[in-house]
Amino acid sequence: MSATPTPLIRVRGLTTRFGTQVVHDGLDLDVQRGEILGVVGGSGSGKSVLMRTLLGLLTPAGGTIEILGVDARADDPVLRRHIQRNIGVLFQDGALFSSLTVGENVQVPLKEYYPDLPDSLRYELALLKVKLAGLPAEALDKLPTQLSGGMRKRAALARALALDPPLLFLDEPTAGLDPISAAAFDQLLRTLRDALGLTVFLITHDLDTLYAICDRVAVLADRRILAVAPPPVLETLDHPWVQAYFNGPRGRAAQVAHQARPSDQGRK
Numbered sequence: 001m002s003a004t005p006t007p008l009i010r011v012r013g014l015t016t017r018f019g020t021q022v023v024h025d026g027l028d029l030d031v032q033r034g035e036i037l038g039v040v041g042g043s044g045s046g047k048s049v050l051m052r053t054l055l056g057l058l059t060p061a062g063g064t065i066e067i068l069g070v071d072a073r074a075d076d077p078v079l080r081r082h083i084q085r086n087i088g089v090l091f092q093d094g095a096l097f098s099s100l101t102v103g104e105n106v107q108v109p110l111k112e113y114y115p116d117l118p119d120s121l122r123y124e125l126a127l128l129k130v131k132l133a134g135l136p137a138e139a140l141d142k143l144p145t146q147l148s149g150g151m152r153k154r155a156a157l158a159r160a161l162a163l164d165p166p167l168l169f170l171d172e173p174t175a176g177l178d179p180i181s182a183a184a185f186d187q188l189l190r191t192l193r194d195a196l197g198l199t200v201f202l203i204t205h206d207l208d209t210l211y212a213i214c215d216r217v218a219v220l221a222d223r224r225i226l227a228v229a230p231p232p233v234l235e236t237l238d239h240p241w242v243q244a245y246f247n248g249p250r251g252r253a254a255q256v257a258h259q260a261r262p263s264d265q266g267r268k
């Protein structure tokens with residue numbers, strides 16, 4: 001009998017609400033080790049609330065959340081710190097400290113978790129992460145305002161990778177990027193996943209991203225996860241939002257573009 005692999009994220013019966021507004025109602029989700037899981041859903045369907053709840057920034061009304069095999073709702077600071085130490089997060093706006101250089105931004109988590117690390121080593125580690133995120137070494141001494149939007153995303157990614165987390169959360173990383181920068185960012189994520197064995201929870205509206213790099217896509221609709229499957233399977237799902245999203249004009253264009261790029265197929 002073969003053992004079923006333990007998912008890196010396991011959510012059961014999650015309920016979240018703000019006052020009388022129910023955002024999630026009995027939501028279940030598994031994210032498997034090593035996969036890039038895309039999360040899609042209409043505006044206001046609760047994608048960001050889900051991510052913030054998984055990160056422990058919002059308290060749900062009910063349900064269980066396990067992250068890296070640990071009960072993420074346990075009232076235990078040691079467990080909470082273990083989870084925080086092992087996840088990287090890239091919020092939608094990048095959320096870099098504007099008064100710190102890119103290098104100093106990347107060093108923030110290193111300082112927090114390894115305060116005794118010599119400055120020179122911390123600097124070298126920050127440089128490594130900046131290069132890993134595809135930025136030139138010169139970016140290290142720049143302020144976020146001195147970078148383009150795409151470079152800022154990469155700087156935020158470098159900071160998210162500072163502690164070599166096995167699990168990465170990204171909220172719309174390609175929002176606001178031009179199509180070329182967005183495609184380059186997608187490729188970077190895929191390369192990092194392949195090289196570092198990362199598991200990625202990725203909220204996106206970007207259909208190109210879904211087809212180019214996501215192994216599976218979770219559809220958030222009607223307050224729960226309606227389905228989790230590769231995009232070609234979701235295209236056939238009989239649900240009005242899913243049909244409008246995957247088989248609308250933009251969805252069709254992404255499908256055609258994906259079919260024209262056979263290199264995308266081999267990575268699944």
Ligand SMILES: Nc1ncnc2c1ncn2[C@@H]1O[C@H](COP(=O)(O)OP(=O)(O)OP(=O)(O)O)[C@@H](O)[C@H]1O
Binds near residue numbers: 018042047049
């Ligand atoms: N802090 C909050 N207080 C009250 N309501 C909130 C709060 N955060 C989110 N909501 C509500 O929860 C619902 C889900 O919001 P959420 O930001 O998760 O949507 P989303 O799916 O990420 O949308 P989008 O794609 O537009 O970013 C919305 O109705 C929103 O107004």
